Amino acid sequence: ETGVTQTPRHLVMGMTNKKSLKCEQHLGHNAMYWYKQSAKKPLELMFVYSLEERVENNSVPSRFSPECPNSSHLFLHLHTLQPEDSALYLCASSQFGHPNTEAFFGQGTRLTVV
């Protein structure tokens, strides 16, 4: 099992659809993140969960809804998205509170909204 796994790798959805992105980490970490990266732009932090509690929500539109049922799984529920939401969505995990707090990333989900 790779450290952080994201599914699906690619997703095309209409503006009226509802879909979910899934992330699973096998590293025993206690913090998980969602990042958005639009074309040729820096990483944008969307949500942070630490010990399964949401600790960061960076003014993300309500059409993005995160869910963290346990420390190994993270979801991003999508509904009524806009074309400008097309981007690479990256999940990451780290060990919050430990000196070695580097984050490990999944392969990302390439989302296209049509």
Place this chain on the structure above:
Amino acid sequence: QKEVEQNSGPLSVPEGAIASLNCTYSDRGSQSFFWYRQYSGKSPELIMSIYSNGDKEDGRFTAQLNKASQYVSLLIRDSQPSDSATYLCAAPYGNKLVFGAGTILRVKS
């Protein structure tokens, strides 16, 4: 001041040269710093971490940390075209890991 700042570049170096990438941070309490490499369309990959003042070497990569100046750098010796990528500096702030905007490196053969 942003929490972690980097020059966006692009930084162009000839093949075989030393590439020097720089990063400054605002929180004097930060204890650990990380360098990631990101190829276009791919996810960031951790390449170096540094926790103490001074240099840390790993193969062709050397990370340098100066806590007094709040400055961390990454040197890439004998640069190769395959090193062409975006390099991201990151530091933990409270309960999150903050990334700089990244520096684009282009190694010309």
